[in-house]
Amino acid sequence: MSTRLTGDETALWQAAARVLDANWTGAATAASPGLYPHQWSWDSAFISMGLARHRPDRAEAELLSLFRGQWADGMLPHLVFNSSLARHAFFPGPELWRSEHQPGAPRGVHTSGLTHPPLHALAALRLHKCAPDADGSRAFLARLYPLLAAQHRHLARTRDLAGGGLIAICHPWESGLDNSPAWDRPLGRLRLPPTAYAPAHVPRTLPTGEDYDRYVRLAILMREAGYDPGYLRDSHPFAVEDPLVNATYIASTHALAEIAALVGGDPVPHRERAGHVHAALRERLWDTEAGCFRARDLREDRLLPVVTAASFGPLLDPDLPAPIVRDLVDLLLSARFAGAAGYPVPTCDIQAPAFDRGGYWRGPTWISTNWLLWYGSLAHGLPVVADLLYGSTMRLVRQSGFREFFDPFDGTGRGSHDHSWSAALVLDLLG
Ligand code: 2M8
Numbered sequence: 001m002s003t004r005l006t007g008d009e010t011a012l013w014q015a016a017a018r019v020l021d022a023n024w025t026g027a028a029t030a031a032s033p034g035l036y037p038h039q040w041s042w043d044s045a046f047i048s049m050g051l052a053r054h055r056p057d058r059a060e061a062e063l064l065s066l067f068r069g070q071w072a073d074g075m076l077p078h079l080v081f082n083s084s085l086a087r088h089a090f091f092p093g094p095e096l097w098r099s100e101h102q103p104g105a106p107r108g109v110h111t112s113g114l115t116h117p118p119l120h121a122l123a124a125l126r127l128h129k130c131a132p133d134a135d136g137s138r139a140f141l142a143r144l145y146p147l148l149a150a151q152h153r154h155l156a157r158t159r160d161l162a163g164g165g166l167i168a169i170c171h172p173w174e175s176g177l178d179n180s181p182a183w184d185r186p187l188g189r190l191r192l193p194p195t196a197y198a199p200a201h202v203p204r205t206l207p208t209g210e211d212y213d214r215y216v217r218l219a220i221l222m223r224e225a226g227y228d229p230g231y232l233r234d235s236h237p238f239a240v241e242d243p244l245v246n247a248t249y250i251a252s253t254h255a256l257a258e259i260a261a262l263v264g265g266d267p268v269p270h271r272e273r274a275g276h277v278h279a280a281l282r283e284r285l286w287d288t289e290a291g292c293f294r295a296r297d298l299r300e301d302r303l304l305p306v307v308t309a310a311s312f313g314p315l316l317d318p319d320l321p322a323p324i325v326r327d328l329v330d331l332l333l334s335a336r337f338a339g340a341a342g343y344p345v346p347t348c349d350i351q352a353p354a355f356d357r358g359g360y361w362r363g364p365t366w367i368s369t370n371w372l373l374w375y376g377s378l379a380h381g382l383p384v385v386a387d388l389l390y391g392s393t394m395r396l397v398r399q400s401g402f403r404e405f406f407d408p409f410d411g412t413g414r415g416s417h418d419h420s421w422s423a424a425l426v427l428d429l430l431g
Contacts, residue, residue, distance in 0.1 A: 009430055013426075015423075016050065016424070016426045016430075019418045019422075020047070020051060020054060020055075020420060020423055020424060020427070023418065023420045024058065025084075027061065027065045028061070029044070029058075029420050030420065031420055032419040035415075035416040037090055038080065039066055040116070041076060041077065044065075044066045046119070046123070046368055046371070046420075046421040048060075048062040048063050048123050049126050049127070050423060051424065052126065052127045052130050052131070053428060053430075056131055056133075056137075059127050063144060064143075067147045068080065068106060069109055072103075072105075074151050074152075074154030074155075075104075075227075076151045076154075078112050079111060079114075080109060080111050081093070083108075083110065096112075096219055096223070097223060112219075113219070113222055113223055114170070114174050114222070116176055117175070117176050117244065117245050118152065118248055119251075120148060121256040121259060122252045122255040124140075124141060125259055126428075128140075128262070138262060145256075145259050148252075148256055149265075152252070152256060152270070152273070155167045155249065156273065157229070158232070159232075161233045161239050164283070165276050165279065166246050166280045166296075167241070168298055169241075171218050172187065172215060173215060174245070175245055177361040177369075179211055179360050180306075180308050180310065180361045180362065181306040181308065181352065182294075182304050182306050182308050182310065183238075183240070185297065185304055186300075189237060190214050190218065190237050192213055218236075221237070222236065239299055241284060241285060241295060242295045242310055242313075243294070243311055243314055244309075244313030244372070245310075246277060246280075246285070246313075247315070247316040247317055247376075250274050250277050250314075250317045251316040251318075251376075253277065254318060257270035275319075281314055282324070284296055285303070285314075286324065290307070291328075292311045292328060293314050306348065306349065306352050306354055307352065308347055309345050309346070309373070310369075311331075312328055312331075312332055312345070312376075314328070314376075315376025315379070316372060316375065318380075325380050335350070336351050337350065342410060342411065343392050343406060344365060345408075346363050346365055346408035347361050347362065350408075357407050357408060357409060358414060360405065361405075363408060364407060364414060365405065365407075367397070367419075367425050371429070374389040374393070377389065390429060393425075393429060395411065397426055401413055401418075402417070402418055402426070403415060403419060404416040404422065
């Protein structure tokens with residue numbers, strides 16, 4: 001803990017550390033007690049950054065535990081199941097993915113067959129930058145580097161579905177922003193069989209019903225195709241290039257270049273890749289008229305209409321040109337986002353018909369997206385925006401605790417309590 005914290009900040013720091021201690025399973029951190037008892041991929045990246053400030057040993061263990069689930073082709077699953085829990089501890093469990101039948105999936109651990117925003121190289125580098133023992137941390141990076149490089153290789157080889165340089169998601173869960181209104185249109189095209197999949201009493205609040213059936217249907221289609229990249233490219237009904245996912249990819253690719261340099265690898269191919277994705281992001285997802293980034297639906301080859309918090313994700317690209325940064329900041333501060341929310345940043349344009357202040361990823365404020373935009377704002381030398389995001393995040397957790405998500409107007413906490421990434425990212429912000 002930093003010695004420059006005020007008494008109030010020290011109390012917040014200690015409360016956040018207690019949440020991470022309580023959610024530690026012995027090998028990794030549950031995303032949240034009860035509701036999400038397993039290890040989720042981008043959660044673990046965020047969590048490791050908080051653990052780095054509190055228990056650096058656990059920060060490294062957290063990432064290594066996640067990479068136990070990596071497939072032979074480099075695919076890092078979005079969910080690694082804790083085998084000591086009952087199979088029905090979470091729906092959908094291992095039976096949906098059947099990873100044990102995939103020749104490339106690891107033995108002795110069940111995983112999903114999807115991936116998540118690739119934040120892990122960025123997290124690993126952040127761990128190194130605040131590590132108390134620089135040599136020990138370099139040894140850890142040397143161990144993780146080939147796994148991170150394989151993860152990135154997998155994305156470049158199998159997920160550039162349109163061949164334009166960006167990576168595509170094949171399921172809303174791969175975006176991390178599960179029920180974002182951006183997915184309504186491509187999901188709406190999906191034809192469902194007459195029987196529903198989701199059990200009537202799934203222990204969750206949102207989303208439910210038909211949304212859930214569509215998520216499960218997409219997962220079954222992927223499984224039935226053996227998670228084959230050719231199927232994903234040519235036939236899978238859901239294929240979208242998302243600005244936030246691609247921005248995390250760029251930021252992590254830059255981090256991977258730095259890690260390569262630290263461990264005696266070659267940073268050049270990673271730098272070249274980052275430059276390539278940077279150019280493609282602007283070419284394929286920038287909407288000049290609207291002055292923001294939008295997701296591209298590859299099956300209709302057009303930009304999706306709704307503007308969400310993901311539209312600001314490219315602030316994570318350190319090479320984003322100043323005029324684009326200015327347009328993004330204007331929109332972020334306008335009445336469509338921060339300007340009309342007491343507790344920014346809402347996950348959806350407040351003026352969009354799909355906006356729902358309590359609707360999971362359809363409006364509420366989340367600590368994870370706030371942290372990403374805070375980090376991107378600092379990288380672009382935008383202290384006013386960074387301070388706004390920092391202040392909003394601190395007010396949310398002081399008022400409502402480490403909840404999963406929050407009402408953007410009055411800060412009411414929603415979803416799970418003691419959500420790990422909410423606690424971890426507050427530790428990172430407090431420094
Ligand atoms: C939510 O996602 C899971 C699906 O994987 C769920 O709804 O069951 C999302 O908020 C996702 O971003 C997050 O990683 C996960 C665990 O916190 O929960």
